Each structure stands twice: as C-alpha cells, then as structure tokens.
Amino acid sequence: MVETPAIDFEWPAKGLTRIPYQLFNDQNIYDAEQHRLFRGETWHYLGLGIELPSPGDFKTTFLGETPIIVCRDKNGELNAFVNRCAHRGAMVCHHQSGNRKVFTCPYHNWSFDQKGNLVGVAFRNGVRGEGGMPASFNLADHGLETLRVDVFHDVIFGTFSNCVAPVETYLGPDLRHHISRVFNRPMKVLGHYSQFFRNNWKMYMENVRDPYHASILHLFFGSFGLSRHTMDGAALLDERGWHSVVYTKRATDDIRGSEYEGDLPSVKTGLVLEDPSLIAGWPEFDDKITNCLMTVFPSVTFQQISNCLGVRHIVPRSVDTSELFWTLLGYADEDEKQTRIRIKQSNLYGPAGLVALEDGAVTNMVQRGILGADKDEASIVELGGEGYESGTNRVTETVLRGFWKAYRETMGV
Ligand code: FES
Ligand SMILES: [Fe+2]
Structure with a gap:
C-alpha cells in the first residue's frame, strides 16, 4: 500500500453490513483511493487485444483518474504507460485510438516511442548554439511512467503494483x-x-x-x-x-x-x-x-x-x-x-x-x-x-x- 496522508474516517463496528455514506462524498477519501486503491495491489481493465491488432495500434483509457496509453509495439508486445508528458505534464495523446510509431506531445513536441521511452526533445541542443537542454540531460531518465501488463483471454489488465500476483491468480x-x-x-x-x-x-x-x-x-x-x-x-x-x-x-x-x-x-x-x-x-x-x-x-x-x-x-x-x-x-x-x-x-x-x-x-x-x-x-x-x-x-x-x-x-x- 502506498502511504498517503491520514484520512478522518472510522469503519462502523458492524463491519461489512454498514457502509458509511461519507465514503461517497468525502474529497479526502476520494484522493486517498487514487493512491491506495488504484495504485495499490489491484489489477485494472485496460482494453482488449482485438482493439490493437497491429504493431503501432494504440488506445487511450484511464486507470482510476490517471490517463493511460496502451500500445502494441513493433514486436507485437503490449505496453501501457501514463498519458502525461514527462516534460510539463500535458496529455500526450488526445485520440481514443489509432496507430503511431511515436507519440508527440502537442505542447513542446517531446516524443515517446511505443513503449513510452523518450526519443526526442525539440531544440534539445538549442538554436545556433544557444539555449537547449544541459549536456547532462539524459533521454533515458525521462520516459513515461510504465505499468505492468498482463493478459487473460485477450483481456488486457494493467497495474502500478510490482507485487500484486499475476492476473490468473488474482482472479481465482x-x-x-x-x-x-x-x-x-x-x-x-x-x-x-x-x-x-x-x-x-x-x-x-x-x-x-x-x-x-x-x-x-x-x-x-x-x-x-x-x-x-x-x-x-x-x-x-x-x-x-x-x-x-x-x-x-x-x-x-x-x-x-x-x-x-x-x-x-x-x-x-x-x-x-x-x-x-x-x-x-x-x-x-x-x-x-x-x-x-x-x-x-x-x-x-x-x-x-x-x-x-x-x-x-x-x-x-x-x-x-x-x-x-x-x-x-x-x-x-x-x-x-x-x-x-x-x-x-x-x-x-x-x-x-x-x-x-x-x-x-x-x-x-x-x-x-x-x-x-x-x-x-x-x-x-x-x-x-x-x-x-x-x-x-x-x-x-x-x-x-x-x-x-x-x-x-x-x-x-
Ligand atoms: S509538456 Fe509535453 S513537451 Fe512540454
Ligand atoms: Fe441494475
């Protein structure tokens, strides 16, 4: 479980037979869910393999609130990564589905490959020798955050957790x-x-x-x-x-x-x-x-x-x-x-x-x-x-x- 700030909440003594209404309208609880539950030891539906039949096919979806891109790479492998630019946080892709070799952010044109790796930074070396990123800037350090992916009968699941059991075990x-x-x-x-x-x-x-x-x-x-x-x-x-x-x-x-x-x-x-x-x-x-x-x-x-x-x-x-x-x-x-x-x-x-x-x-x-x-x-x-x-x-x-x-x-x- 990812640690988040404490929430002002106590479960009733009657356990699972009483569901406090606070759970449905408390902003702090909602915020905590995004970390503890959606980024916790849980698997989430991302889509179906048939939606992405060919290399480069992608779809966008959400895991909790977090925008996600699911993409089949040139080797046929499925990848999922957060649709949030590593530069200043813009959504990189605004389409529901399509086919891409690279995903280019509209804001300043940083681009990411089919696995979410950063492969291009506009004006990285400046213009006419001025400006640009420092020499120490390493593309490999600034890819999009990736998810673990597992597929069960063509159903694609993703998780931020490194320790949740594989989907087959998770399902029972x-x-x-x-x-x-x-x-x-x-x-x-x-x-x-x-x-x-x-x-x-x-x-x-x-x-x-x-x-x-x-x-x-x-x-x-x-x-x-x-x-x-x-x-x-x-x-x-x-x-x-x-x-x-x-x-x-x-x-x-x-x-x-x-x-x-x-x-x-x-x-x-x-x-x-x-x-x-x-x-x-x-x-x-x-x-x-x-x-x-x-x-x-x-x-x-x-x-x-x-x-x-x-x-x-x-x-x-x-x-x-x-x-x-x-x-x-x-x-x-x-x-x-x-x-x-x-x-x-x-x-x-x-x-x-x-x-x-x-x-x-x-x-x-x-x-x-x-x-x-x-x-x-x-x-x-x-x-x-x-x-x-x-x-x-x-x-x-x-x-x-x-x-x-x-x-x-x-x-x-
Ligand atoms: S926010 Fe994506 S390139 Fe700047
Ligand atoms: Fe119903």
Missing part, C-alpha cells in the same frame, strides 16, 4: 472459468459508448454487483421474465471475496406460488411485449446461463446478458461523478444475423437502455439522498447475512460485502 478459479466461458474464441468489437454518472464510482460498483434490485428496479427484467429470483442461479465470490460472478438461468423460472404473485408493487407479471423481437435471441451457452455479470475488483464488469456480450469499465471523474465505458462484443466467426440480434438486444443497456438507464438514475438518487448525512450514517447491507460467502440464493448482498471487504483491505480502513 470461478472468475477464470466464467470469463473464459465468454472469451472462448476470437471476438469482435461491435461498438463503444460511455455513460456519464452523477454519482461516486463506488455507487455503480455496488449497483452492478447487486442482484436484489434486478427484478425490482428493472421492471423490464421482472415483468418480461428476463431475470427473476425464482430462476436458478448463483452469487459466487472468490476466496478473498474481492471478485464476483452473479448468474441466472432464465429457462428455470417458475413464479407460481412465489412472492412475485404477492405484493411486489412494481412488478407486473402478466405483461407481454408488443414487439417480442426486442428481446428475441438464441441459447448461446450449454450451461443454460442467460444472465451473467463477472465483476473484477475494483473497476470492471464483464457481461453476458442474453446475447449481449461486453465490458463495462468505471472511471472516477470526481468525488461525485464517474463515467462508465461500455464495449459491446460479438464473436469474429458469427453470422450477420447473430450480430444484429446482439445489437438489437443492446437497446436494453447503456446510457439510454430500457434497463440500464435506471441504474444511472437510481445511483444519482442515492448520491442526492445522502447529502447532509452525518458521519455516523450508513447504508444497511444485511440481506443474506453478514459475510461474503458464495451461494445459490440471490436475495442477498453477499457480493456487495465482498466489494467492501476488498475496499477495506486496499484502503487500510
């Missing part, structure tokens, strides 16, 4: 299995978009791990039978409780005699869609899992929801804003019809999605609701107990408690 067997299950053959990118949230980044990472709300807040899921608690499923956590897999099997649904026929005010089970092609698809996986969210602490979720495959990557923008970057995926070998089905279903997700817009709305309702809360006020995360065990019951907040366990361990709180 359940996450490895479920990520491999989706990334089982070459994929293709169907699109990118981002969604701006007016809420702290952790509010979304709680939300995406929370099966409790899925068929309640999301009327579409509950009413049209895409995801209900009456379906078979599981909430799995790795040994440390840091990462999670939550899945459901739609075909196993049986709401007869269940709570759905009682008094759940928002769920209407008798509705049918005027145009069922909106959610039409095909069974894609032998294990019959139809909804699967695989979340790797701290900041990325891989998804299979019906036939919508993709990645959601959260970037903190300020203490009370964040941005979620979506990458929609299909398989390189699929036919045009399958691709069209994935794109049609994706109307349910993303910033204006019939399902996902509700997540952005409700997390902002929490951010607004906690304004003015006292330091000892906290949310209640007791559904399903106090621990972070795996189980087949999804009326539980076990996966949220796992997130907060990881948070406490990385933040030292």
Whole structure:
C-alpha cells in the first residue's frame, strides 16, 4: 500500500453490513483511493487485444483518474504507460485510438516511442548554439511512467503494483472459468459508448454487483421474465471475496406460488411485449446461463446478458461523478444475423437502455439522498447475512460485502 496522508474516517463496528455514506462524498477519501486503491495491489481493465491488432495500434483509457496509453509495439508486445508528458505534464495523446510509431506531445513536441521511452526533445541542443537542454540531460531518465501488463483471454489488465500476483491468480478459479466461458474464441468489437454518472464510482460498483434490485428496479427484467429470483442461479465470490460472478438461468423460472404473485408493487407479471423481437435471441451457452455479470475488483464488469456480450469499465471523474465505458462484443466467426440480434438486444443497456438507464438514475438518487448525512450514517447491507460467502440464493448482498471487504483491505480502513 502506498502511504498517503491520514484520512478522518472510522469503519462502523458492524463491519461489512454498514457502509458509511461519507465514503461517497468525502474529497479526502476520494484522493486517498487514487493512491491506495488504484495504485495499490489491484489489477485494472485496460482494453482488449482485438482493439490493437497491429504493431503501432494504440488506445487511450484511464486507470482510476490517471490517463493511460496502451500500445502494441513493433514486436507485437503490449505496453501501457501514463498519458502525461514527462516534460510539463500535458496529455500526450488526445485520440481514443489509432496507430503511431511515436507519440508527440502537442505542447513542446517531446516524443515517446511505443513503449513510452523518450526519443526526442525539440531544440534539445538549442538554436545556433544557444539555449537547449544541459549536456547532462539524459533521454533515458525521462520516459513515461510504465505499468505492468498482463493478459487473460485477450483481456488486457494493467497495474502500478510490482507485487500484486499475476492476473490468473488474482482472479481465482470461478472468475477464470466464467470469463473464459465468454472469451472462448476470437471476438469482435461491435461498438463503444460511455455513460456519464452523477454519482461516486463506488455507487455503480455496488449497483452492478447487486442482484436484489434486478427484478425490482428493472421492471423490464421482472415483468418480461428476463431475470427473476425464482430462476436458478448463483452469487459466487472468490476466496478473498474481492471478485464476483452473479448468474441466472432464465429457462428455470417458475413464479407460481412465489412472492412475485404477492405484493411486489412494481412488478407486473402478466405483461407481454408488443414487439417480442426486442428481446428475441438464441441459447448461446450449454450451461443454460442467460444472465451473467463477472465483476473484477475494483473497476470492471464483464457481461453476458442474453446475447449481449461486453465490458463495462468505471472511471472516477470526481468525488461525485464517474463515467462508465461500455464495449459491446460479438464473436469474429458469427453470422450477420447473430450480430444484429446482439445489437438489437443492446437497446436494453447503456446510457439510454430500457434497463440500464435506471441504474444511472437510481445511483444519482442515492448520491442526492445522502447529502447532509452525518458521519455516523450508513447504508444497511444485511440481506443474506453478514459475510461474503458464495451461494445459490440471490436475495442477498453477499457480493456487495465482498466489494467492501476488498475496499477495506486496499484502503487500510
Ligand atoms: S509538456 Fe509535453 S513537451 Fe512540454
Ligand atoms: Fe441494475
């Protein structure tokens, strides 16, 4: 853990079942997260190998707040380095993706190679014998800060930590299995978009791990039978409780005699869609899992929801804003019809999605609701107990408690 100034914060005695609201709106805690958590012993999603197929291909992204360039060099190796000029700190690259032999900073034209090494300084020797850098200036001392990179099934992860275990170990067997299950053959990118949230980044990472709300807040899921608690499923956590897999099997649904026929005010089970092609698809996986969210602490979720495959990557923008970057995926070998089905279903997700817009709305309702809360006020995360065990019951907040366990361990709180 990188040492940062002390923060004025104490975790409640009730442990993982109480999450202080202060964690979502305290600037000092937000600043500490950038060092302790994002630069700590954690791996972060940087992109996919298929986004950078050729030497010189690059993309820009963020690790926490820090701007990052990911680049495939001329030998085919993947490199990641901070997108912050070694001269005076300007962002070197302003493009989302492209191909470069060198990255040249717009401010004074210092240039960096595909590994982030400084290879050129404008007017290094001055002009007509005057000015320029001192003779002692050594290019090799002023490269861009580099990250450790690891790749799992074409998913590129990066870290500032020298000691965190390799990604395969970090993920543990359940996450490895479920990520491999989706990334089982070459994929293709169907699109990118981002969604701006007016809420702290952790509010979304709680939300995406929370099966409790899925068929309640999301009327579409509950009413049209895409995801209900009456379906078979599981909430799995790795040994440390840091990462999670939550899945459901739609075909196993049986709401007869269940709570759905009682008094759940928002769920209407008798509705049918005027145009069922909106959610039409095909069974894609032998294990019959139809909804699967695989979340790797701290900041990325891989998804299979019906036939919508993709990645959601959260970037903190300020203490009370964040941005979620979506990458929609299909398989390189699929036919045009399958691709069209994935794109049609994706109307349910993303910033204006019939399902996902509700997540952005409700997390902002929490951010607004906690304004003015006292330091000892906290949310209640007791559904399903106090621990972070795996189980087949999804009326539980076990996966949220796992997130907060990881948070406490990385933040030292
Ligand atoms: S800030 Fe990049 S060259 Fe000066
Ligand atoms: Fe949701």
